[in-house]
Amino acid sequence: MKKLALAALALGIVAMMVWGFYQAIYVAPDDAAQGAAFHIFYYHVPHGMLCYLFFTINFVASVLVLAWKKSNPARALAADAWALSGAEVGVVFCTVVLITGPLWARPVWGIWWTWDARLTSTLVLWLIYVSYLLVRKFASGTEMQTLAAVLAVFGAADMPINYLANRIWRTQHPSPVFGGDPDAGFKDPRMLHAFGWNILAWAVWGLAILAFRVYIQRRQQSIETAEANAALFAD
């Protein structure tokens, strides 16, 4: 029964991705100014938005780790699993943003990369969370969880900078489609469809991966706890 549900979930996610791909590539029209290169938008922007979601999960879970580490170590351990998974999935999504961005920039701007505030702060965001994952390798036990959670708070401080970067500064990166000027937004309803399907599909996909990763990490934690107990109580 469980396997059947998982298979149905996987099938549903794949179906949504295929439908999203069809909408983005075949249904949505070319942009008036950017031409065919605009279609990459349907991947770039959803991944950018979703990487905020996963880094926020990481931040909330990290705060919970810090809050519970003395009062409720078992819950703190569970929160740590969420923090780790959030950071890992977030880094993957942020990597996609950093790859699709230059692919779009090359035909539209004529260059792969420029050091404007949006691009730089996105790269910094990525670097901070990679260093977060490194810290987790360099230390161990509850000490590592606390240190990683502290670093996650610093990483979260970069997120608002990144979000506001093309709102405060006039960047080479295009101004926001949502929540920016009143003039912004899609000019064709088919574009909104394509965008909506893609963000839905990738959100469900990301959350499913996150759930799997949390599940695996929880199993790993219980194995480690059992091993530690066995070592303690061995004759």
Place this chain on the structure above:
Amino acid sequence: MPNPSMTPNWTSLVLAHLRKDLQIEWRSRDAINSMLFFALLVVVLFSMAFDPTRATSREIAGGVLCVATLFASVSALNQAWAREIRHQVLDALRMTPSGGAAMFLAKVLANFLFVGIVQLVLGPIFFIFYNLHPLGDTWQLAIVIPLGTWALVSNGTFFAALSIRSRNREMLLPLILFPIFLPALLAMVLSVKTILTGDGSDPSLLWIKVLAGYDIIFTTISLLLFSTVIEAE
């Protein structure tokens, strides 16, 4: 429960920690000497690697100065906490009633002073080596350099304390400090470049404001979280 009249106020706690740090440094002069020589080497290395002529030197000088300070302070910041580990001094400090924030602030102030001295000595040498002749408002350097140094030292002290608790201590500090410090480095380099070249590309002093905002945000987070780091077991 400690008697409130017996606990000294926070400022005097910070000053006590600061006096201790300054005294240690005064006796050994390890941090300042090693930083000074290291930063000098970086400046010499860069001037050989790039062969700065008068026009280009103004463009890159800000970056070279910032990076030289950055590399030099990373080596010293590791030592700042590593010497507290010997003889379990750190454990003793944790048992004092002062709390983490006072200890942290004192350490930042001490390191800020050391890095500041290094910059004061290095600055003139730097201007000579690179044949600098600033074209913008030179007085702004007196705002930008301390703000940037504070960003570096505050974050560096925090993450040095964090990384000495990990397995490969010296390795970890640059790996976490550099990404976090990047926005401040960018703001610092761009403001210094504007001042040296006098190109007026930043008329509203935006980057200096960004730097000040960065300092306030990150110093606050560090002060709030330092006890957590120092008591992580």
